[in-house]
Amino acid sequence: RPVVRPLPAGAAPGADAGREWTDNGALSFLAEASDLLAGHTDEDKVASLAGQLVVPRFADWCAVWLRDDDRSRLPRLARVWHAHESHIEELRAALLQDPPPAAPRTLPGRAVACPWPSAGAARDGRTPGAAVRCDLVVGGRSVGTLMIGRAGLARLPDEVLGLIEDFARRVALAVLSARRYALQANISRILQRGLLPREEVAVPGLDTALVYEPAGEGTWAGGDFYDLLRLPDGRWRFALGDVCGSGPEAAVVTGLARPVLRLLAREGYSVPETLDRLNREVGEQARFLSVVYGELAFRDGLVDCTLTCAGHPLPLVRDASGTVRPAARPQLLLGVEQETAYESQSCTLHPGDTLLCVTDGVTERRRGRQLFDDGDGLAALFADCAGLDATGTAERLRRAVYAFAPELPADDLAMLVLRSPAPDEAPASG
Template structure:
């Protein structure tokens, strides 16, 4: 059964003829089938004698190219030419029309192969692909070529072009929608498990019911064609594609017959209106049959896998139980009779105590113990837990110093509360940190975390917004997996960053993540938050987003230099009642550092990992100050040497590195930099080094070193020329 399912589900052709004789016979049979179905379709013509609302040959061509291979296109081309020559004004018109009739199904197969289409339509994506790519999109080619050719050949006037095009597109699309799935279902009869007799009887009953309902509804003056949809859907539910395809074909054929003869719901309508109604009906039939059949097939496959796993588990449990039951049966029964009530009470108390301890441990480790001090940005964060007995949820945030001076910002939410949500959140956060340090690209990090969440088999939804900020350029790259969008406020304007969207993590087997960019101007405010900040019961979330944007814009507008910590407090006070918090709230405020007088002021821990961020901040300050590139490069080397010396020597005897301060100013064409630490340097040892001071003196016009009990200060001075470029 598994081998049959694999053979039937491959999107590549499984019945491609191998020998020359088989290939020639296949070409002849495809050409005959195309020609015969074309003669049937022409009997339903609405425009001139060659435009019909149902063109079965497109379904024949698509099915043949899918099952027998794309090499069957010559048969389609020859048969199309044979069909079009007698009904065309000229041989050239017939040839052009035949080209369109060949290219359209060939394009449909190419598009379906691009999305890994499986011809058993056992997946939802396959049903949607054949409807929207194979039928509605690819057939635009044949309809356009054919309708324009009719006008060019003088067969129809130009005024009839829209009508002819609509009918032609409807006919070709309907051929793919109703005929191709039927033909694709035929090989399944021997590729899949054979049906018993009762299944064939059930299929026949569905077909008879479809014919009877459609035959009556098509001639009724009331718009009752929809009555057939439950029958088609039931057939798809019970029999999947092998039952849905014949029912859908029957329903579409009867509807087309009624449209051609102006019967029932189609009476009194224009040709365009008839085609629109027919197209809509057939698409609904396709959705109700093929899409439903695909969903049922997916569910049955998952159920079969689950049943197999359950059976294996049950077998192992039974074996283990049999091994233990003989030795423990008498003892278990005695313990159960004497202490059942006490065991229940003890277990409940132990579980409650354990959950409380775990909750406390997780509560301390959920969020960063402190926000890293990073040059070029001011960051503040808040976390408000929901008011519940175990105040642990899945909301979280993180600030990650990245290589090359970049800053990673993350905020996410694991739906639900309790220990499971918190444990999942911890794993996601740690995974994101690892992926970000490996490759900080938002799309790359999202793909890694998506794979992690998929393997965790998280039952709840996981949303994540991840951003990478470059303080030296102000650029902001981000990707959003189902999380509320970030808010940027600058110059009195509020903007939500709605790009880089993707579904929540882990909800789909495959996910494509993209990146979007935004320039975070100096002085702008970036706000990251979770849905607990803006969601209220019985209130649209758009109202909460609007209120948040207004509150932040008002606060920033009244106090542009307001500390991010104060802005966090203001937003929480305005948006939520901290005494009754229905959902956890995480909030992060980020603002690029701006010095109003053009000076530089940095204060960082004297750690080697911070030197990259420090150099990026100094580089940005030099560029924004208009320092020429050559001067800036030498100043940056000298400053970096002074900072590296402080990191290496100032706190060598301390258990924890102390602070490192860098200040800069430009006045009267002279640039001054001060690098200060609060440590105590050890006496120098001659180990072949000592070139740092000479390097600084060679690059700067003046270097002063002042050591005292309070620490060491290195002052660098250089005369510079201000670059006048904008």
């Protein structure tokens, strides 16, 4: 990759000097800048990277101001970078005292000369130089200002000004992209808080553990979801589901599913009746939903489980001897056929038995062509968790999912572990 050589201090500011700066890799520099700036999700990191790209290749120092949508607020000095680190704080103090004004409306995104920072800050050998500022403009809107300075020059060559303008446009696009990502991530966090239970996940009398890890940073809410609900008569309902797809449309289905499940359970509908009605609601949204939905009833040290598995990885039960078996039969995804009649299956958790429910972020974790659950891999690993409590079981499975492939999971990861304590164990508290 060609290297852009910085103009020697004291060099003449004529056309030859401009070519010295721009002819030795200017296009390579802009391509590198576009590549490095793209994809950043934090506007302050974009500002920091911009300074490091410019200094010392084209300038002795660089400063970036960021401006939000509230025009009444002054721009924020986000980053100051200097070829000599000992000058950074001095330069910052001077720039805070005398921030650059916005460029004239007639020169949007153009580099214009501006005064060297006051009090002799940012000097190199106490020799002042030339400074320019360039508004960071994208879509006709300024998102900030880039300012650079080079000691020992009366003015910056025109060739360099053009290069800085091209660079500033790339910085502006990266800042706007980072802001949009941050806005989406914030909306997602707000949605996620509203779509999941606020209360602690625990069922009195059972050892309970939950793993819930959305894939990616700042992704849209609306993938996997879970719920636990105590009914007035002491029974419990639980759900672990996965909306097909992502984005706000999937979040709508997630936002629909949990309230409907809760409402119908409180109104006395059975497990299959509840899914019959939710199936019709999901079908009207033109989306699909997989879910394992069940009820827990306690009697004489036993836990009776009523389960329905609709298009979801089958729930598994491990008994005290370590034998693992499916706890339900597979049935159709919700939203495929509105007139589907769902059925439930029953099992009983004896002391020492454990019920495991997972989403396909576990079973379909991929390593090349191999899936985590190929050859009943999940059941084999679950059987090997004998002697572990619910938290230990969940953690061993979680670590195994991550260790299965070198890259991070591309799908949400969720699992619910419900274990009936053995007679010599203290029951879980509510």
